Amino acid sequence: MNYQVFVRGLIVTTEKNIRIYYKKAPVVIFGLLFPLFMFLAFYIGREIRIQVFFPGFIAMVLFFASSSVGPLITPWEKQAGTYERLLSFPVTVDTLILGDMLAGSIYGMIITLITLITGALFLDIDITGIGLLVVATLLGAICFAALGVFMSSPATPQPSQIMMLSSLIRFPLIFISGVFIPLQELHGAGRVLSYLSPLTYLVDLFQWAMGGAPVHHLAVDLIMLLVFTCGFLFAAHLFHKRNLMKGL
Amino acid sequence: MDAIRVESLTKRFGDLTAVDDISFRVEEGEFFGFLGPNGAGKTTTIRLLTGLLTPDAGRISIMGIDPGRDAISAKLLMGVIPETSNVYADLTVKQNLYLAGRYYGLSGHQLKKRSEDLLSKFGIYDRRDERVRTFSKGLKQRVSIASAIIHQPGILFLDEPTEGLDVQSRRLIIRTIEEMNEEGSTIFMTTHNIEDANVLCRKVCIINQGKIVAIDRPESLKHTFDRMQFIEASFDREVKTGLFASDLISRIVVSGDKWRLYTEDLDRAVKHVAGVAERNGLKIISLRTSGPTLEDVFVELTGGGGR
Numbered sequence: 001m002n003y004q005v006f007v008r009g010l011i012v013t014t015e016k017n018i019r020i021y022y023k024k025a026p027v028v029i030f031g032l033l034f035p036l037f038m039f040l041a042f043y044i045g046r047e048i049r050i051q052v053f054f055p056g057f058i059a060m061v062l063f064f065a066s067s068s069v070g071p072l073i074t075p076w077e078k079q080a081g082t083y084e085r086l087l088s089f090p091v092t093v094d095t096l097i098l099g100d101m102l103a104g105s106i107y108g109m110i111i112t113l114i115t116l117i118t119g120a121l122f123l124d125i126d127i128t129g130i131g132l133l134v135v136a137t138l139l140g141a142i143c144f145a146a147l148g149v150f151m152s153s154p155a156t157p158q159p160s161q162i163m164m165l166s167s168l169i170r171f172p173l174i175f176i177s178g179v180f181i182p183l184q185e186l187h188g189a190g191r192v193l194s195y196l197s198p199l200t201y202l203v204d205l206f207q208w209a210m211g212g213a214p215v216h217h218l219a220v221d222l223i224m225l226l227v228f229t230c231g232f233l234f235a236a237h238l239f240h241k242r243n244l245m246k247g248l
Numbered sequence: 249m250d251a252i253r254v255e256s257l258t259k260r261f262g263d264l265t266a267v268d269d270i271s272f273r274v275e276e277g278e279f280f281g282f283l284g285p286n287g288a289g290k291t292t293t294i295r296l297l298t299g300l301l302t303p304d305a306g307r308i309s310i311m312g313i314d315p316g317r318d319a320i321s322a323k324l325l326m327g328v329i330p331e332t333s334n335v336y337a338d339l340t341v342k343q344n345l346y347l348a349g350r351y352y353g354l355s356g357h358q359l360k361k362r363s364e365d366l367l368s369k370f371g372i373y374d375r376r377d378e379r380v381r382t383f384s385k386g387l388k389q390r391v392s393i394a395s396a397i398i399h400q401p402g403i404l405f406l407d408e409p410t411e412g413l414d415v416q417s418r419r420l421i422i423r424t425i426e427e428m429n430e431e432g433s434t435i436f437m438t439t440h441n442i443e444d445a446n447v448l449c450r451k452v453c454i455i456n457q458g459k460i461v462a463i464d465r466p467e468s469l470k471h472t473f474d475r476m477q478f479i480e481a482s483f484d485r486e487v488k489t490g491l492f493a494s495d496l497i498s499r500i501v502v503s504g505d506k507w508r509l510y511t512e513d514l515d516r517a518v519k520h521v522a523g524v525a526e527r528n529g530l531k532i533i534s535l536r537t538s539g540p541t542l543e544d545v546f547v548e549l550t551g552g553g554g555r
């Protein structure tokens with residue numbers, strides 16, 4: 001019976017998030033406009049083969065889009081005074097965490113799909129493994145959305161603080177993950193640093209799926225993304241539970 | 249079975265014991281008032297009962313379920329209106345109601361019917377497709393309460409539900425709570441309004457600084473409340489103590505130029521004071537009567553003063 005209630009709570013929470021938070025300015029700015037500006041700033045006008053950078057670019061889009069919704073929800077609800085009511089519905093912290101995560105991943109997947117289709121139509125992108133592409137997108141979306149939810153766990157009722165914090169965490173990651181500099185050109189410390197970023201493994205997966213030049217074994221990429229996802233979810237569970245009634 | 253049973257419940261925040269070893273029982277169908285001043289621990293108690301906070305010690309049972317162990321089953325039985333319980337400003341009235349209803353498993357025709365009933369009852373049917381953002385406080389609270397009772401909960405928790413509302417919204421909300429109680433729901437309501445507790449509740453629990461001071465039927469507490477009424481008066485010149493002494497006056501407190509005369513019978517006491525002033529050529533500068541204040545009631549109940 002409780003399993004049914006859990007699934008129901010998950011669906012209702014996800015829907016609520018989609019309805020309310022997809023349209024919020026910080027989500028649009030960080031999830032949509034930001035990757036677009038990065039694309040324009042770094043790729044346009046440079047003498048590069050777009051095909052080489054496209055896997056990195058698409059990974060960055062997925063990364064920013066998926067991780068933009070999560071950080072906003074909890075602080076927003078705390079500030080708006082809706083959080084305590086939400087908690088009094090038949091849900092647990094985990095229902096809310098997973099509902100926030102699902103909303104984030106769906107957002108990421110929609111934006112990524114649009115970007116992919118645009119890319120395939122106009123940029124002469126070569127997709128060699130559709131199946132892998134789908135799996136990678138799904139896995140990446142869930143992983144980064146989980147990161148987003150984890151980042152919303154500090155006990156502040158101020159969305160702007162969390163958005164700042166989440167940018168501080170997300171920006172450095174794109175520079176060490178083979179988005180702008182292909183992974184095989186990273187050596188020494190740069191290469192080691194890249195192992196710490198979950199984005200690295202997604203970029204590599206997209207290299208696999210688009211006939212690029214991956215540096216890790218396929219299985220390593222998949223397992224590492226899974227490990228990061230579990231880590232983020234576990235951390236989110238721990239911190240959200242601890243800070244549940246703080247900042248109300 | 250008791251709807252709510254609490255044994256030796258304790259909750260600490262650092263050094264502060266917000267709820268200090270309290271025990272009480274609420275029978276099924278009872279209208280239970282939880283009365284206390286600011287910071288008494290009312291909200292903390294509600295949060296413990298509804299499973300949002302974990303107790304440091306003690307036991308809670310909601311219809312036999314421990315909310316700490318099986319929060320979801322317990323939450324399915326209750327409707328909750330927290331102290332700050334805003335509805336979603338970005339959603340319309342109807343969307344807010346549907347959201348709540350679906351969390352509790354309502355759907356389709358049942359959800360539609362129940363929402364429409366509540367919307368009409370709360371006088372917001374015509375505004376059902378408007379976003380809540382623009383609503384006044386009273387209207388928002390109506391939406392909030394409608395959302396909390398959409399699943400017809402067996403137990404309703406309300407944390408100062410009429411705080412800061414105008415007379416009309418207040419009356420509507422009180423009426424709705426009373427109706428739910430008549431239909432069999434157990435009501436647990438916090439308030440710092442003695443009058444509300446007196447009129448509405450079948451049993452009143454008075455809490456102060458985390459401890460239960462008294463728990464009884466309002467009729468029994470009424471005697472205490474009655475003795476705590478007072479007249480406050482000031483006069484144009486110094487008055488000797490003892491001037492107003494009478495069987496009618498149980499206690500006299502002077503602070504500054506204000507005389508506070510406690511009495512069980514306001515009517516006769518006022519006439520007595522006026523008479524004494526008249527006979528002694530005293531000019532009355534101000535005169536007012538007041539019902540019991542919570543502070544006085546605590547002092548009385550904890551045996552700190554009075555007769």
Ligand SMILES: Nc1ncnc2c1ncn2[C@@H]1O[C@H](COP(=O)(O)OP(=O)(O)OP(=O)(O)O)[C@@H](O)[C@H]1O
Pocket residue numbers: 245246261264266284285286287288289290291292293331440
């Ligand atoms: N999360 C918290 N952390 C620390 N202290 C808290 C917390 N919540 C409540 N308190 C303290 O516990 C005490 C009881 O608070 P509570 O909110 O339960 O009182 P209340 O009876 O609801 O008061 P009010 O009438 O103002 O709503 C207060 O002194 C309050 O400052």
Ligand SMILES: [Mg+2]
Pocket residue numbers: 290291292331407
């Ligand atoms: Mg309170």
